[in-house]
Amino acid sequence: MNKLLMAAALLAASPAQAQGYPDRPIRMIVASAPGGAPDILGRAVAQKMSETLGQQVVVDNRAGASGLIGAEMAAKATADGHTLFLGTTTLYAILPNLKKNLPYDIKRDFASITQIAGASNVLVVNPSVPAKSVAELLQYAKAKPGALNYASAGRGTPAHLAGEMLNVNAGIQMTHVPYKGAGPALIDIIAGQIQLIITSPIAAGPHISNGKVRALATTGAQRNPALPDLPTIADTVPGYEITQWWGLSAPAKTPGAIISRLHAETAKAINLPDVRERITRAGAVPVGGTPQAFDSFIAAEQQRLGKVIRQAKISLDD
Numbered sequence: 252m253n254k255l256l257m258a259a260a261l262l263a264a265s266p267a268q269a270q271g272y273p274d275r276p277i278r279m280i281v282a283s284a285p286g287g288a289p290d291i292l293g294r295a296v297a298q299k300m301s302e303t304l305g306q307q308v309v310v311d312n313r314a315g316a317s318g319l320i321g322a323e324m325a326a327k328a329t330a331d332g333h334t335l336f337l338g339t340t341t342l343y344a345i346l347p348n349l350k351k352n353l354p355y356d357i358k359r360d361f362a363s364i365t366q367i368a369g370a371s372n373v374l375v376v377n378p379s380v381p382a383k384s385v386a387e388l389l390q391y392a393k394a395k396p397g398a399l400n401y402a403s404a405g406r407g408t409p410a411h412l413a414g415e416m417l418n419v420n421a422g423i424q425m426t427h428v429p430y431k432g433a434g435p436a437l438i439d440i441i442a443g444q445i446q447l448i449i450t451s452p453i454a455a456g457p458h459i460s461n462g463k464v465r466a467l468a469t470t471g472a473q474r475n476p477a478l479p480d481l482p483t484i485a486d487t488v489p490g491y492e493i494t495q496w497w498g499l500s501a502p503a504k505t506p507g508a509i510i511s512r513l514h515a516e517t518a519k520a521i522n523l524p525d526v527r528e529r530i531t532r533a534g535a536v537p538v539g540g541t542p543q544a545f546d547s548f549i550a551a552e553q554q555r556l557g558k559v560i561r562q563a564k565i566s567l568d569d
Contacts, residue, residue: 272332272509273306279335279499280328282321282342284314286434287404288451288535292367292497293337295529299520308335314431317405318342319354326360330502332509336361340495340556341408343549348557349407349567361500363545364513367521369496370535371471372413373478375455375464376447377440385468385487388447392423399425402436402448407567409495410436412556413449413470415563421488440464451495452477452534469534470494477534493559496538496552498545514542 277300281293290312297308313321318341325336343357355361374385380399382388392399403410406429418425428445430436433454439445441463448455449470456477458464468484469475470493484491499517501510520526521539530537540548 272512273304275333276307276309277304277333277335278311278328279308279337280311280313280321280325281337282313282318282325282339283404284432284434285312286437286454287432288370288453288495289337289339289497290432290434291453292530292535295526296367296499296517296520299523299526300516303516303519315405317346317407317429319346323354325500326355326502328502330362330504330506332501332505332513334502335364335513336500336502337367337497338500339408339497340552341405343498344552344556345409345412345560346407346567347553348560349565351568357549360503362503362505362510363542363549364499364501364510365517365521365542366496366498366538366540366545366548367517368530368535368537369494370451370453371469371473371475371483371494372409372449373452373455373459373469373475373481373534374447374449374467374484375440375459376467377443377445378462378465379443380446380465382467383465385482385484388467389421389423389487392421392425396424397426399423399447400428400445401425402428402430402440402445404433404436404450405429405431409493410448410450412560412563412565413493415565416491416493416559417449417484417488419563420491437464449493453530456532456534475534477532493556496548498549510542 281289283289293310300308322342328334401414433450459466472492518539521537527537
């Protein structure tokens with residue numbers, strides 16, 4: 252009888268917890284520096300969620316170690332819905348293929364809420380680089396092996412993988428320079444310290460518009476609707492394709508009723524006209540699907556990108 256009472260109490264706990272939720276500000280851990288795509292998306296969604304949840308959703312930037320610092324912090328947080336995690340392609344699908352001993356496990360430590368958005372990336376160069384197309388960039392790289400440095404938001408990020416894919420698929424030798432986020436990387440590209448980056452149009456878009464960087468191509472199978480005049484890298488390097496995406500999770504064992512509430516509020520925010528316009532204008536596609544759909548998407552991307560990583564012979568355990 253005691254066991255039955257305990258089971259009943261556990262079943263009743265989730266709705267009861269959700270009724271008083273949230274009872275204090277919510278922390279959204281964004282595992283990147285301010286100014287990058289995760290930060291921009293996180294703040295856009297957090298602002299709207301603050302209004303509908305009745306509690307402030309505070310963005311907490313935790314950059315470093317390709318996002319591992321933020322991911323580990325979120326994985327170990329109390330599972331009561333007051334800590335959220337805005338993760339990236341890197342943390343959800345790339346690093347699980349690159350490192351054997353991660354401080355977190357996506358399936359074990361996180362409960363999916365929703366995929367926020369996805370986008371093909373854009374290859375941008377400092378205006379001093381003597382190339383106005385991918386073909387000219389490859390010609391320059393082959394004439395001067397090792398002379399081009401490409402930045403990324405950290406080792407194991409999509410920008411890192413994208414650069415190595417270009418090295419392998421095009422037969423060139425660029426040097427990887429990791430940063431703690433796309434924002435700091437773009438600052439050095441604008442200053443001419445680094446020659447190029449393949450990054451999110453959300454982060455690079457304003458700098459493309461004001462002429463501080465030159466966009467050469469995008470990385471999807473089709474042209475990016477926000478940058479319709481740009482060809483794809485695959486037009487010059489057949490088979491080249493990589494996209495970037497972002498999603499929201501909570502620590503595992505967060506009550507199901509709270510996950511459902513968070514999904515509803517996040518999806519509502521993503522579908523607001525001003526938020527959708529901000530996302531699409533930057534070159535990304537809003538998603539806002541179910542937690543189950545996000546789980547399936549993560550599994551498929553882990554498998555697809557794992558194949559690319561093995562082909563490119565990339566490892567972080569060396």
